[in-house]
Amino acid sequence: VIRMAGLYLVGAWLLTQVSSTVLPTFDVPSWALRGLIITLALGFIPALVFSWVFELTPQGLKRDEDVTPGQSIAPQTARRMDRMIIAVLAIALSYFGFDKFVLNPRREAALVATTAKSHPALAPNESSSPPNARSIAVLPFENLSSDKENAYFADGIQDEILTRLSKVAALKVISRTSTQKYKSAPDNLREVGKQLGVANLLEGSVQKIANAVHVNVQLIRVATDEHLWAESYNRKLDDVFGVEGEVATAIADQLNAKLTGSEKEILTTKSTANPQAYDDYLRGLTQARHFSEPSLEAAASFGKAVREDPQFALGWATLSRMDALNYFKLLDRSPARREAAREALAEAVRLQPELLETQMARAYFQYWVLLDYRGARDMLEQLRAKWPGNSEIVKVLGWISARLGDWQKSADYLDQAIELDPRDLFLRVTAAANRLNNRDPSAALRIADDALPIEPENGPLLALKAQIFQSLGRLDQAQTIVERLNPDDPNQLSTIAYQAKLRRKPASALHYFQSTANESATQPAQIANLLTLADLLDSAGDQPKARAIDAQVRAAAEAALKEQPNNQWLLLCRANALAGLGDRAAALEGFDRCIALEAEDALDKGLMEENKAHALARFGQKDEAIALLQHLLSISYSLPVTPALLRLDPDWDNLRDDPRFQKLCQEPAK
Secondary structure (H helix, E strand, O other): OOOHHHHHHHHHHHHHHHHHHHHHHOOOOOOHHHHHHHHHHHHHHHHHHHHHHHHEEOOEEEEEEOOOOOOOOOOHHHHHHHHHHHHHHHHHHHHHHHHHHHHHHHHHHHHHHHHHOOOOOOOOOOOOOOOOEEEEEEOOOEEOOOOOOOOHHHHHHHHHHHHHHHHHOOOOEEOOHHHOOOOOOOOOOOHHHHOOOOOOOEEEEEEOOOEEEEEEEEEEEOOOEEEEEEEEEEEEEEHHHHHHHHHHHHHHHHHHHHHHHHHHHHHHHOOOOOOHHHHHHHHHHHOOOOOOOOOOHHHHHHHHHHHHHOOOOHHHHHHHHHHHHHOEEEEOOOOHHHHHHHHHHHHHHOOOOOOOOHHHHHHHHHHHHOOHHHHHHHHHHHHHHHOOOOOOHHHHHHHHHHHHHOOOHHHHHHHHHHHHOOOHHHHHHHHHHHHHHHOHHOOOOOOOOHHHHHHHOOHHHHHHHHHHHHHHOOOHHHHHOOOOOOOOOOOHHHHHHHHHHOOOOOOHHHHOOOOHOOOOOOOHHHHHHHHHHHHHHHHOOHHHHHHHHHHHHHHHHHHHHOOOOOOOOHHHHHHHHHHHHOOOOHHHHHHHHHHOOOOOHHHHHHHHHHHHHHHHHHOOOOHHHHHHHHHHOOOOOOOOOOOHHHHHOOHHHHHOOOOOHHHHHOOOOO
């Protein structure tokens, strides 16, 4: 019985180990292995009972009590069982060694390979989400028209198809910003699919000749290069409006995405029947290639579209969005632009209040014009439930949450947006900046490094990485990046200038500003450029030239403020210029006004307060400056001051002999 128990246990263990390796290879369900283990466990006691009751004889199995001593071959059976136990143990030990030294390293290697593909930190060129059968990316449509200026028409058709697909809840649709850098028909489809994290790609071409339009589309499965579906559409220009809906409906059918009644209606609804209005609308979409980039040209095109067709609700909604964006991004902060955004929104709401784009425009007006961040976030969260495939909504929720000071929710939203828009570098920059603003430079650096292989010389990403190193006081590492920046870009130039200031080598950046003093500055970015020049001149000890530039900044800002009296960035430029000119009272009053305008904005309020702290230090008001710095070091905001920056920035030299300031320069205990 004891030998039987040993043989059973060793044999059961060996059978279980082999089965756990072999069964998954043949895709046998996991319940089969569990069933085998349970069966073996339940069979142990019956096997012992059986070996106790019965004995093996030359005549076969007999009850133990029926076997006479002369018939018993128990000693021989025992020796055989001993040999069987030894053999099974040898096999078990051999298998154990094979599994440990051969199979297990292979499994670990496979696991590492899988992780490298799915984890962005290891494979930054690829999406971190595994593709599912209903995921799709719409690649740029090829313009086959002889007139290359018709490229906007092909781009617009592609954008409209993508937008309609994103309204189908059962589909995962990659945003346009991730697909627009690919060719219309790339050779390496599998690589493109892997980078975008999708199972399907849609290719297409558009040819516009006079009043005729030819649209050709084909749906391709990435894994096999199989063409799942293809169709050609030949339409007159005044009958092309339904093509996007037909294509989107066919794709949903091919990918087995069940459409709700409302989704069917959304896909097939024609937004306008006016060919010129439609043409102007598509042109505007192309002029506004990224939804966060302001464009007066795009606003003009959308304006033409609604004048051609005053019943074009989608056109009104898009016009309101663009006017609101131009207002928010300071391209035109005039009361007239604000009113134009309001009127366009009112018209869209009157015509089609349930249109998803109309609801989006309402949220943007709340965000970009009224600066009601909480109200805008509530609207967008409701809209997301109706339009889950829209990555733009998730991005904006991330940005608004940062302005509300909800940093973790902001990070979560931005990470989710990256899943739907894995190649949008602007999104990656804002996701990294979000971590830096929340005083997590290591996470910011990781996100930046994950994104750089997508475009190694991307200026905004490199500038942000340099800013991360600057915030840590690692100027040598920052310098190797600064040397790769483009001084013709205002944002990158400011990073170059700040690096020169921190290194106390202003001359290394001054030559980039040779023509700046002679240029006419009318926009906030141009005026801010002049301020940077004055700052560098101060650092170089050329106070007369610096004061002349400050006077120029003050005049330019005051001229622009006549049309845009509440432009906080113009007010900030003016306050800094007044501080440089020594007008203490007017400068501090200007900073306080900027802080009041940004009172509900966690992202920018701290930045305004830091500018005031610089001025207080300049004026020698140590108590007020140090108290404000203590506050700033305790909060999160846009590009926050750090102990390392306090140690390096010459603006704080007036405070260096104060023990309170010296304490602020110490790194906090971790």
